[in-house]
Amino acid sequence: MPAEAEQRDATSLPDEPQTPWRTYDITSTIALGKVSGKTRIWLPLALYKDTPWQRSLGHGWQGNFASAGIYRDPVAELVVFYADWNVDTTAPQLQITSQVAKRDRHFDITRRGSAAERSDVLRRCLQSSNLVPTDGLVRRTAERAVGRIKDPVAQGKAIYDWVVENTSYDPSRPGVGRGDIEAMLDSGHLSGKSADISLLFVGLCRSIGIPARPIFGQRIDSSRLFAGLGATGNLSTAQQCRAEFYTPGYGWIPVNPADVRKAIDEEHLSSSDPKLIVLRKLLFGFWEMNWVAFNTAQDVSLRGSNGHALPFLALPQVETAAGRFDSLDTSRFSYTVNASRVEG
Known part of the structure; x- marks a missing residue:
């Protein structure tokens, strides 16, 4: 583990010049169960606008979806990945990896x-x-x-x-x-x-x-x-x-x-x-820098959703013909996120 990761006491955090950029691969893996009918998922992504403390370097995804993509709401500074599964897909799966560069602000x-x-x-x-x-x-x-x-x-x-x-x-x-x-x-x-x-x-x-x-x-x-x-x-x-x-x-x-x-x-x-x-x-x-910013949006209406607006978007959201999932229902929704530093 790098030396700076070992430092855990705020009283001895050194006065340093601006920290260098550190790049991360952030991988989200999602599997759904007990679904019926067409299914859509929305997932918040990192801010698309570069700032002095964060840069979004791109995204890649794979899975058994019928279609997938990204939409942006520049007014809310909101970037959302979405994927759709057809009615005959009984076990929807998705993996998306985002690369983000970070430094202290x-x-x-x-x-x-x-x-x-x-x-x-x-x-x-x-x-x-x-x-x-x-x-x-x-x-x-x-x-x-x-x-x-x-x-x-x-x-x-x-x-x-x-x-x-x-x-x-x-x-x-x-x-x-x-x-x-x-x-x-x-x-x-x-x-x-x-x-x-x-x-x-x-x-x-x-x-x-x-x-x-x-x-x-x-x-x-x-x-x-x-x-x-x-x-x-x-x-x-x-x-x-x-x-x-x-x-x-x-x-x-x-x-x-x-x-x-x-x-x-x-x-x-x-x-x-x-x-x-x-x-x-x-x-x-x-x-x-150990945190990635998603968005500033409040009262969020998801594009293509039949459900109510959300107070904010920080977790994946899933909707089927029967309605919207509870994002914390682990019996129907398997969700893991891992981040790794990119060397060099």
Whole structure:
């Protein structure tokens, strides 16, 4: 194992120049059982737009499907693979391999001059959605969190701090959580997994006029920070949601409050623990490269589907003439994901 993969303590993560690119092959293998009639599957893929921290290098697939392909929704920055099986296929099978290049993402508050984002993108990142309302209790909570702070970067930091201090990571939630932030605030139980925590951050930002968006994705490697913030082996349940917010002059600033809460839960960190103090500071403005970003889409309508819209797309979705599968039903749905580093 490379030396950097052995480093698991956030307090000793070195100050380094920009990390080099690291390339991964990510292979998803799916087999379906107990299907009848025509069948279709949808699978989220890596962002198709290159960024300073992620590049999609291509996809290849094989299986016993009748047809397959990729469609893109540039508005939602959503890339989806789909495959169709005919009525006489009793055991649909699929394997798709994506190659993605990754490196750490850093925000430097001493540097301004980032290119301005398009106004239509910023407008979308201020809108409410089914799970992310921006009025009422959400707005009042955000206003209390920022107080009299006027600087947008400092406001984002105040909301990040509020989310870290007031939420808890709940590993009992299936998948990546439901992300219903109004219900969370109304109940007073601010617990959940990464989607819940990240969408809470996004909603609070949007409610006071700060453009923000969730980034749904998947862990693909071990972590240099804490063991629980990485994943190896079968990655089929390693989905994770991060977030970012926009400020003029700096552009999009990455945050990861969900992993702060995950580390607190799994490492039993007290509020005064030096490891937590460093991690909390680090994950405002830093994304570790051991994660691939899929999309920012919310309220997703799958192309060709007869079913209802999804709050977000992070897991494969299967639909037959009888309706949509439960993606977590292992009796009908076999799903494995493996990632390997590409040398050279």
